[in-house]
Amino acid sequence: MSRPLRRLGPLLLACALLAAPVARAARVSVSVDGVDDALKQAVLAGVEVQQYAARDVTEAQLRRLYESAPAQARRALEPYGYYNARVDGELRRTEGGWQVVLHVAPGEPVEVAALEIALEGPAARLREVRQAIRRFEPKVGQPLDQARYEKSKSAIGAALTETGFLDARLTVHRIEISRATNRATIRLAWEPGRRYRFGATDFQGAPFRRGFLDRYLPWKPGDYFALSQLLELQRRLTDADYLAFVDVEPDLEHAVDGVVPIKVGVAPAKRTVYTAGIFVGTDTGPGIRGGIQRRWINDRGHKFGVDTLIAQRLKTAAVTYGIPYPGPNDRRFNFGANFRDEDTATSRSRTFGLVANETRQWHGFIRTVGLHLLTGDFTVGSGPDAERGNTTLLYPEFGLSKKVGDDPLFVRRGWSFGVAARAASRGALSQANFAQVTADAKWIRAFKGRNRLILRGSAGATWTDDFGKLPPELRFFAGGDRSIRGYGYQTIGPKNDAGLVIGGKNLAVASAEVEHYFTRNWGMAAFVDAGDAFTSTADFRLKTGVGLGVRWRSPVGMVRVDLGTPVRDRQRRGVELHIVIGPDL
Numbered sequence: 255m256s257r258p259l260r261r262l263g264p265l266l267l268a269c270a271l272l273a274a275p276v277a278r279a280a281r282v283s284v285s286v287d288g289v290d291d292a293l294k295q296a297v298l299a300g301v302e303v304q305q306y307a308a309r310d311v312t313e314a315q316l317r318r319l320y321e322s323a324p325a326q327a328r329r330a331l332e333p334y335g336y337y338n339a340r341v342d343g344e345l346r347r348t349e350g351g352w353q354v355v356l357h358v359a360p361g362e363p364v365e366v367a368a369l370e371i372a373l374e375g376p377a378a379r380l381r382e383v384r385q386a387i388r389r390f391e392p393k394v395g396q397p398l399d400q401a402r403y404e405k406s407k408s409a410i411g412a413a414l415t416e417t418g419f420l421d422a423r424l425t426v427h428r429i430e431i432s433r434a435t436n437r438a439t440i441r442l443a444w445e446p447g448r449r450y451r452f453g454a455t456d457f458q459g460a461p462f463r464r465g466f467l468d469r470y471l472p473w474k475p476g477d478y479f480a481l482s483q484l485l486e487l488q489r490r491l492t493d494a495d496y497l498a499f500v501d502v503e504p505d506l507e508h509a510v511d512g513v514v515p516i517k518v519g520v521a522p523a524k525r526t527v528y529t530a531g532i533f534v535g536t537d538t539g540p541g542i543r544g545g546i547q548r549r550w551i552n553d554r555g556h557k558f559g560v561d562t563l564i565a566q567r568l569k570t571a572a573v574t575y576g577i578p579y580p581g582p583n584d585r586r587f588n589f590g591a592n593f594r595d596e597d598t599a600t601s602r603s604r605t606f607g608l609v610a611n612e613t614r615q616w617h618g619f620i621r622t623v624g625l626h627l628l629t630g631d632f633t634v635g636s637g638p639d640a641e642r643g644n645t646t647l648l649y650p651e652f653g654l655s656k657k658v659g660d661d662p663l664f665v666r667r668g669w670s671f672g673v674a675a676r677a678a679s680r681g682a683l684s685q686a687n688f689a690q691v692t693a694d695a696k697w698i699r700a701f702k703g704r705n706r707l708i709l710r711g712s713a714g715a716t717w718t719d720d721f722g723k724l725p726p727e728l729r730f731f732a733g734g735d736r737s738i739r740g741y742g743y744q745t746i747g748p749k750n751d752a753g754l755v756i757g758g759k760n761l762a763v764a765s766a767e768v769e770h771y772f773t774r775n776w777g778m779a780a781f782v783d784a785g786d787a788f789t790s791t792a793d794f795r796l797k798t799g800v801g802l803g804v805r806w807r808s809p810v811g812m813v814r815v816d817l818g819t820p821v822r823d824r825q826r827r828g829v830e831l832h833i834v835i836g837p838d839l
Contacts, residue, residue, distance in 0.1 A: 280351030282306055282316055286327075288358040293334060300330025303354055316352055320345050327356055335363035335398035337433050363397035364431055364438045371410070372426065372443035377419050386413040398438045403429070407442065414446055418479035420506065420514070421447030450479040453515040456505075460497075461522045463553040469580050470494060479504070479514055490584065491520065495549055498523040525549055531810070536832050537734045537743040539566025554578075569595040585614040588624075594727070600744045600755045601726040605630030611651070622653040626676070627683065632725045635754030645685050645723045649678035657839045659698070664807060665838040666700035688718035690728065692761075698838055704771040708838075712737070712785075714761040721759065729757030730787040732797065735832045737763055738783040740799025740818030742830060747787035758787040762794070769805055779803040781816065797823065799830075811835055 284304045286294045298304045303319040311319070324341040331339045344355040371390065377383055390406040392399050407427065414422040426443035452475055457467045470490040473483050484502045491500045499521035504514045530544040545561040557576035563569065574590040590609045596602070611624020629646040652675045659668030677689040692714040700706050714730050721729075726744075733741035748758045763785030771777030784798040801818030816832040 280310060280313075281308075282311055282352040282354060283348075284354045284356070286356045286358060289331075289360055293331060293336075293358075293360065296330050296334060297327045297356065297358060301326045301356070311352075313352075316354075317345070320354055323354060323356060327358060331358075331360060333400040335365075335392075335400075335438075336360040337364050337431060338362070338436065362436050364433075364436050366392050366394050366396055366398055366440060367435075367437035368439040369394050370439070370441045372441075373410075373446065375446055376449065377414060377417070377422070377444075377446035380413075380417050382413045382417050383410065386410045392440075398429070398431070400429075403440065410442075410444070414444065416481045418449040418451070419446040420450050420479065420504075420509075423447070448512045450509065450512050450514045451475075452477050452479055452483075453509075453513040455516040455518060457518045457520060459520045459522075461550070461553065462496075462555055465580075466553070466555055466578075467491070467518070467520075469578065470584070484516070487518070491518070494584070496523060496555065497521065523549060533565075533835055534833050535565070535735060535835070536830075537736075538568040541565025541568070567597050569593075579612075583615040585612065587612050594630075596726070598726075598744050599742055600731065600747070601632060601634045601757070603630060603632035603726045605632070605725055605727065616654070619654045619656045622651070622655075625650050628725065628728075630725060634726060634729075634756045635750065635752065640754065641722065641750065641756060643722055643725075645725055646683060647678045647686065647688075647723075647728075648681075648683035649676045649688075651676040659839050662837060662839075664812070665698045666706070667698070668839055669695070669697045670839040671695045686718060686720040686723035688716060688720075688724060688728070690714065690716045696839060704777070706769040708765075708767040708769065710765040710767075712761060712763045716759040718759070724757075726757060730759065730761035731755065731757050732761065732763055732785055732787040735816075735834045738765075738785055738797055738799045739781065739801055739816050739832050740783070740820045740830050741797065741826060745826075746797050748789045748793060758789050758793075760789065760791075761785070761787050771805070775807040777805040779805055779814070779816070781818070783818070801829075803832075808835075811837060 282303065284298060284301065284307060286297045289297065301323045303316070303323050306316075306319065320343060324343055327341045328339050338361040340359040340361065342357045344357075346353040346355065369390065371387055373383070373387070386409045389409070391402045407424070411422065411424065423445045424442070425445050426441055428441045430439040430441070432438070452473050454475060455468065455471060460467055470487060472486045472490065473480075484504070488500050488502045491497055497520045499519070501519040503517055505517045506514060508515055525548065527547040527549065528545070529547070530542070532540070532542050534540050541564055543561070543563045545559065548558040550556065551558050555578045559574045560572070562571045570593065572590060572592040574588060577587045579585040579587060588609070588611050592607045592609070593605075594607075595604045606629055608627040609624060611622050613620060613622050615621075625648070627648050631644040632642070634641040653673065655670075655672035657668070657670040659665040671694070673691070673693045675691045678684040678686065680687050694712045695710070697709045698706060716724070716728070716730070718724060730747065731744035732738050732746035734743035738746060745755060747755045750756050763783070765781065765783040767779055767781040769777050769779045780802055782798065782800045784796055786794050786797050788794045798821040799818045800821055801816055803814055803816035806813040812835070814832070814834045817829050818832060819829050820826040
C-alpha cells in the first residue's frame with residue numbers, strides 16, 4: 255500500500271465509525287394507556303423518554319431511557335395519590351423509528367385517614383383563618399392530592415399573614431403514608447407569633463400638605479394589620495386621580511413592639527388635563543366637546559374644571575370646583591354653574607343652573623346630596639300651539655349610583671345602577687310644587703365566547719300641582735338612541751290638544767339586546783326596546799322598537815350603529831338610524 259493510501263485509511267475508518275450511530279438514529283413516540291387524560295399527561299411529563307419525541311435518538315440511548323420509564327411513571331403518579339401503581343412497557347420498532355408503550359394500572363388511590371392541623375391562640379379564632387382551615391383539602395376520606403394539599407397549606411399561611419400574624423411559621427408539615435393500607439395522615443402545625451398593628455403612614459413624593467392623603471386611609475393607627483387594607487389604600491389613591499404611581503408596603507424593618515409603619519411612595523399625575531373630541535349622535539347631531547381639568551390647584555387638593563359641548567341640537571357649558579374633605583369615604587364638596595341650550599323635535603329650552611352638593615362613598619355606592627337652582631325659558635311643541643313658559647326652581651336632590659365592570663373599554667361582566675330623588679316647594683325661589691324619583695339600571699353578561707346579553711331599564715315618576723312650570727329636562731320623554739330605538743329622540747310622550755308631544759309625569763322603558771362578535775373588534779346586534787312616557791297609568795300605551803345594528807370597538811371607544819323600526823304602530827312607520835359612541839356603562 256502506498257504512503258498516501260496508508261494515511262487515508264484511518265481517516266476513512268473514523269468517518270465510518272462516526273457515521274454509524276447517526277445512521278441508526280431514529281425518532282421515538284410514547285403512548286400511555288390504562289389511565290384518564292389527566293393522569294396520562296402527568297405520566298408523559300414525568301418520563302424522560304418523552305423529551306426525545308421531537309429529536310433523533312440511538313437504539314442504545316432509547317433502551318436506557320425505556321428501562322427507566324416505568325419507575326419514572328410510578329413516581330409521576332404519586333402526587334395524585336397513587337402510590338401502588340404498576341407500570342409495564344413495550345418497546346416496538348415502527349416504520350418511522352420506535353414506539354414506547356406504557357401500560358399503567360394505577361390501583362386504588364391513597365385516602366386521607368387523618369388530618370391534624372395544630373394552631374393555638376387568638377389566630378385560631380379569627381374568621382379568615384377558621385375558613386381557610388375548614389376549606390382545607392384533601393379532607394378525611396378523600397384521595398391524597400399533593401397539589402390540593404399545597405394550595406390549602408398556602409391558604410392557611412396567607413390567612414395568617416392577611417390578619418396580621420406576620421411572623422407566623424409552619425413548624426410541622428408532614429404526610430405519613432402507609433402503602434400497605436393505602437392510608438395517609440396529614441400533620442400540620444403553625445406558630446403564629448404576635449399579631450401586628452398598623453403604625454404611622456408615611457407618604458413620600460406627594461405634592462400636598464402633610465396629612466392630606468391620610469383621608470384615603472381605610473384604617474386607623476392601632477388597628478390590626480391586614481394586607482387587604484393595603485390593597486384598598488392603593489385602590490383609593492389610584493382612583494383619586496391625583497397620582498400616576500402608587501406603591502404601598504409595610505416597613506417591617508422598623509416595626510417596634512408589634513406596630514408596623516407603612517411606607518407609601520407616590521408620584522403626582524399630570525396636573526392639567528385637556529380634552530377635545532368630535533362626536534356623532536343621532537339624538538344630538540354632530541358636535542364637538544372640550545374641557546380643561548385641573549387635578550389640583552393647591553396643596554389642599556382642590557379641583558377645578560371646565561367642560562363644553564357644542565352640537566347641532568345641544569349646547570352645554572359647565573364650571574365645577576371641588577373641595578376634598580378630610581376623613582374617609584372620599585368625601586367632597588362640589589360647587590358648579592351650568593348652562594344648557596337644547597333644541598329637539600319636541601321642545602326648545604335654555605336654562606341656567608347653580609349646584610352645590612356633597613359626594614362620598616357610601617356602602618359601595620357614590621352618594622350625592624345637594625341643592626339645585628334652575629331657571630330659564632322653554633318652549634314645548636312648535637307653531638302657534640306651542641307651550642311657552644319660564645320657571646325658577648330651587649330643589650334639594652339625593653342620589654345613589656354605582657358601576658361595576660371587568661373592563662371599562664369592553665364589559666363582559668358588569669352592571670350599573672342609579673337612583674335620584676328631588677323635590678321643590680313653591681316659595682320665594684320656586685314657582686311650583688313637585689317631587690320626582692328616577693331610576694336607571696344596566697346589566698351586561700358575556701356568554702358562549704363572543705356573545706353578550708345587555709339588559710337596560712329606566713323608570714321615573716313625578717308629582718306636581720303645576721306641570722306647565724316644569725322645564726323639558728324635568729319632564730319625561732321616550733324615544734331615541736338610549737331609549738326606544740326605532741323612534742326619534744323625545745318623540746314619545748303625552749300630547750296636548752294640538753297633537754304636540756309635551757312630555758309626561760312618568761316613564762317606563764326596558765331594553766334587551768344580544769351582540770355577536772365575528773372578530774375581536776367587529777360584531778352585530780339584535781335588539782328590542784319597549785316602554786312609554788305617560789301622565790297616568792290609564793294613559794300608558796306600550797311602544798316597541800326592534801332592529802339590528804353594527805358594533806365596532808374603535809380606537810376612540812365603542813361605536814354603535816343601529817337601524818330600528820316601530821312595531822304595530824299605525825302612526826309611526828319606517829326605519830330610524832341611531833349612532834352612539836361611548837362606553838358600555
